[in-house]
Amino acid sequence: MTDLIPLGGKRVLVTGAGRGIGRGLALTLAASGAHVLACYRGGGEHIDSLAVRLKETPGDHHLIQADVTDAEDVQRLLEEARTRFGGLDGLVNNAGVISHIPFEELPYEEWSRVLDTNLGAVFRLTQQALPLFGERASVVNIGSRAATVGIPLRGHYTAAKAGLIGLTRSLAKELGGRGVRVNVVAPGVIATEAELPQAVVDKYSGLTAVGRLGRTEEIAHAAAFLLSDLSSYITGETLHVDGGI
Structure with a gap:
């Protein structure tokens, strides 16, 4: 097993933890020694299996159902963090949605949904x-390599992820004086539990310098580094984890 970055009991909230990169984040951070509050939107067998995995991992871990676009759910989620952990040392903003629509056909409602x-x-x-947040808190925003290159049919998604970079840089400067660091991890094409057509795998593998797709735990390792004290002098940065695409 890959060596893990020790997180020494840091209290971390991860959004969008039910599937894909978010699931990898929750499991890897928990295995690294963090106490994890994992937020998910919809239930199912994937949540049941995540609950079992977290229960088997040492630490104080909890799964909470919440919609991060709902103001009341956000308040309830953070109240859970306060009552269960007494505070937070880390926040990983991973929840996201994507759709593929030509710009000329993109409804404003879908633009708003993806941006929100x-x-x-x-x-x-x-x-x-x-x-x-404690005295040395870290916010890790999960962005996308698409933010700096643009992708057809995903103008709304790309705009949101590009906005995330700007927000991160501004917050890093505004919150640094109170001990809060803010960074972005920008994944490339990552293999998750959702199977991709072989043609897609071959295409994007061939575009990377390392000749393969990324793994969810590789995104989680980058996030763990930014949550850890090893990165105490890093803020406002975007770390591309894309295999050199």
Whole structure:
């Protein structure tokens, strides 16, 4: 097993933890020694299996169902962090949505949905989490390599992820004086439990310098580094974890 970055009992909230990168984040951070409060939107067997995995991992871990676009759910989620942990040392804003629609056909309602989930929720959670942060807190926003290159049919998604970079840089400067660091981890194409067509795997593997897709735990290792005290002098940065695509 890959060596883990020790997180020494840090209290961390992870959003969008039910599937994919979020699931990898929750499990890896818990295995690294963090106490994890994992937020998910919809239930199912994948949540049941995540609950079992977290229960088997040493530490104080909890699964909470919440919609990060709902103001009341956000308040309830952060109250859970306060009552269960007494505060937070880390926040990983991972929850997100994506759709593929030509710009000329993109309804404003879908534009708003994607922007609110991928960017608006980060604003809500980070702002309301500030009173819970300890002296050396770290916010890790999960962005996308798409933010700096643009992708056809995903103008709304790309705009949200590009906005996340700007928000991160501003918050790093504004919150640094109170001990809060804010960074972005920007994944490339990552293999998750959702199977991709072989043609897609071959295409994107061939575009990377390392010749393969990324793994969810590789995104989680980057996040763990930014949550840890090893990165205490890093803030406002975007770390691309994309295999050199």
